Each structure stands twice: as C-alpha cells, then as structure tokens.
Amino acid sequence: MNIYLKIKSNRDMSDPLLKQEHGSAAFTETAPMPVIFIGHGSPMNAIEENEFSNAWISLGERLPKPRAILCISAHWETKGAQLTANDHPKTIHDFYGFPQKLYMQRYPAPGSPELTDFIIQQMNTRQIEKSNEWGLDHGTWSVLKYIYPQADIPVVQFSIDRYKNAEWHYEMGTMLSFLRKRGVLVIGSGNMIHNLRMIHIPGEDFNAEHGYDWANELNTIFKQKIEGNDIQSLIAYKTLHKEVHYAIPTAEHYLPLLYVLGMRSGSDRVTIFNDKVIAGSLSMTSVLLEDENGKV
Numbered sequence: 001m002n003i004y005l006k007i008k009s010n011r012d013m014s015d016p017l018l019k020q021e022h023g024s025a026a027f028t029e030t031a032p033m034p035v036i037f038i039g040h041g042s043p044m045n046a047i048e049e050n051e052f053s054n055a056w057i058s059l060g061e062r063l064p065k066p067r068a069i070l071c072i073s074a075h076w077e078t079k080g081a082q083l084t085a086n087d088h089p090k091t092i093h094d095f096y097g098f099p100q101k102l103y104m105q106r107y108p109a110p111g112s113p114e115l116t117d118f119i120i121q122q123m124n125t126r127q128i129e130k131s132n133e134w135g136l137d138h139g140t141w142s143v144l145k146y147i148y149p150q151a152d153i154p155v156v157q158f159s160i161d162r163y164k165n166a167e168w169h170y171e172m173g174t175m176l177s178f179l180r181k182r183g184v185l186v187i188g189s190g191n192m193i194h195n196l197r198m199i200h201i202p203g204e205d206f207n208a209e210h211g212y213d214w215a216n217e218l219n220t221i222f223k224q225k226i227e228g229n230d231i232q233s234l235i236a237y238k239t240l241h242k243e244v245h246y247a248i249p250t251a252e253h254y255l256p257l258l259y260v261l262g263m264r265s266g267s268d269r270v271t272i273f274n275d276k277v278i279a280g281s282l283s284m285t286s287v288l289l290e291d292e293n294g295k296v
Contacts, residue, residue: 020283026067026114027182033066035180037260038143039274039284040074042206043095048141050207052284055274056146059288063147063272067183068154069114070176073139074253078159080194081172082131083116089155090135107141112154115184119156123175134159139189160255161182166235169255173262180291186263188256192222193247193283200280214243219275219283226287227270231261240261246281260287267292 017093034103045053071098075094089111093103113130120128140157151169158176160169179186193215218241225233225240228259237254238244248254273290278284 027118027184029181030067030178030183031064032265032293033183033185034063034288034290035186035188035260035263036289037190037257037287039191039286040139041278041282041284042188043098043138043142044206045101046105046138046145051276052207052274053146055286056143059273060147060149063185063289065148066153066185068112068156069109069144069148069185069187070115070119070156070158071136071140071144071187071189072158072160072256072259073137073198074160074194074256075137075139076134076157076159076222077162077252078131079161079163080117081128081161082159083119083128084111084132084134084157085113085116085130086111086132086135087113089157091141092135092137092152094137095280105141105145107136107145107151109136109141109144109148109151109153109155112156115154115156118182119176119179122178126226131159140187143187150158158251158259162252164254166237166251166258170231170235170258170262173259175262176259177263177265180263180265186260188258188260190253190256191283192254192257192285193218193277193281194253195246195249195281197249198246198281207276207278209276209278209284210280212246214241214246215277215281215283217241218244218247219277219285222283222284223272223275225273226261229264234258234261249285257287260289264289267290 019121268289269292274284274286276284
C-alpha cells in the first residue's frame with residue numbers, strides 16, 4: 001500500500017542541540033510542525049517489514065526533523081497527568097509472549113527534561129507531574145524506530161490520565177498546540193478501534209484486511225468525522241454507533257487521537273494513511289495534520 005504524504009518543509013529543526021540550550025531559548029518560534037495520530041497495532045510491527053512499517057519509513061523521509069518529539073501513547077496510563085523527565089529514557093517492553101528478537105529491540109533516543117520543564121512552564125499548571133520512572137513504551141519506540149531510525153531526537157512521553165473524560169483529553173491537546181510552532185513534533189499513538197478480546201484472524205496473515213461489520217462501519221464514521229472536523233461527535237464517541245462499545249471497550253487507545261485533534265488548526269490539511277481494519281477488531285487507520293501555509 002502506497003501513501004502520499006506531502007510535507008512542505010524539509011527544514012532540520014534539531015539544531016542547535018537541546019542539551020546545549022536552556023529554558024525557552026531552546027524553543028524559539030518555527031514554522032508549524034505537523035501533528036500525527038498513528039495506529040501502532042501489534043508490537044510485531046517493530047521487527048517486521050510490512051505495509052505499516054514501510055509507511056512509517058515513508059513518513060520519516062517526508063517529515064521535517066523536529067527539535068524534539070512529544071508522544072502520547074496508549075500504553076502509559078496514570079492517576080494524574082505526567083511527563084517523562086529523564087535524560088536517558090529506557091526502552092520498555094510492555095508486552096509478553098512474543099519472539100525474543102522483539103525484547104532485544106532498543107531505541108536509545110535521549111530524553112529532554114528541558115522540554116518537560118518548558119511545557120509545564122508554558123501551560124502554567126501544577127497538575128502535571130514529572131516522572132523519572134517511565135521511559136519509552138512500545139506505543140512510542142515501535143513507530144519512531146522507523147520514522148527516525150537514528151534515535152538522535154529527544155523524546156518525551158505524556159501520560160494518559162485514566163480518571164479524566166474524553167473532553168478533558170481533547171482540551172489538553174488544545175493546550176499543547178503551542179508546541180507545533182516551537183519545533184516539536186507531537187504524535188498520538190494508539191488505535192481508533194482496539195479490542196484484543198475479539199481479534200479474529202481468518203488466515204495466517206495477521207495484517208490481512210479483515211473487519212467485523214461494526215469495525216468497518218466505525219472506521220468509515222471516524223474518517224468522516226475527522227475530515228469534517230466534527231469534534232463534538234468524536235468527543236462523544238460512545239454515541240457514534242450502537243456497537244461502539246466493541247470497538248472501544250476501554251478508552252486508552254482512542255484518547256491519543258483526541259490530543260492530536262485538539263492541536264488541529266484551521267489551515268491544516270488532513271491526510272489519512274494506513275487505512276485498514278485487520279484481525280476483525282483492530283484499526284490501523286492513521287491521521288496526518290499539516291499546515292497548508294507552512295509559515296511562522
């Protein structure tokens with residue numbers, strides 16, 4: 001499957017190195033960065049060459065190189081919002097029962113305590129705590145290893161507060177939108193449709209196109225609502241379909257999408273890629289938002 005992602009700017013926004021800068025001086029204004037929701041799917045994508053990993057490689061070839069990356073991953077849920085603040089975040093293998101090769105994977109990107117401090121300062125809030133315990137879970141590193149394989153860009157993760165509702169998460173995305181003009185690439189990593197208990201693989205190919213009727217219907221509805229900028233319907237996702245509880249039995253894989261949509265600007269072009277329902281109840285459908293103007 002080919003994807004066609006047209007990013008206007010190829011500027012390298014990574015210099016000078018963040019480690020040599022302090023405070024807000026490291027994050028002077030830039031052209032608006034894209035913002036992306038990625039359906040990350042199975043951890044096996046981290047060691048397989050397939051249409052999804054190839055699309056992530058293609059994405060990396062077209063994206064501008066950011067100063068830093070902020071990732072909201074479905075795999076870090078907390079009580080209260082947290083940001084990683086370590087200099088060298090560990091690679092977390094938060095899964096079990098997979099080939100040993102997968103557990104040997106490392107993504108040694110540096111962290112950025114500077115970015116963490118900058119976000120907390122700019123948002124003027126004490127509601128976000130710093131974490132030196134978490135690192136980069138597979139929702140982050142399994143896609144970044146293809147997008148930026150050199151692992152030379154600082155990465156910070158933002159946790160999902162499991163006690164907040166969908167509207168709160170969307171509003172948090174809007175509050176983070178200033179990062180787009182500070183050279184920071186924001187990625188939401190999850191899956192719009194994610195029900196592991198109902199996975200059904202009709203053959204030997206896990207990634208073959210196959211979805212229950214409700215999954216295919218909801219995949220279409222989600223795309224229509226995103227392209228039509230119908231944010232309220234996406235926040236109130238439980239009303240979108242009579243069987244939406246099958247698609248989103250728990251919200252953690254859906255909520256990263258709301259952060260991304262919260263950062264959408266009126267001049268953004270929407271590109272849907274990796275548009276596919278697999279294994280009956282898993283959607284890989286992903287969204288790229290990029291500013292049409294591409295100027296500060």
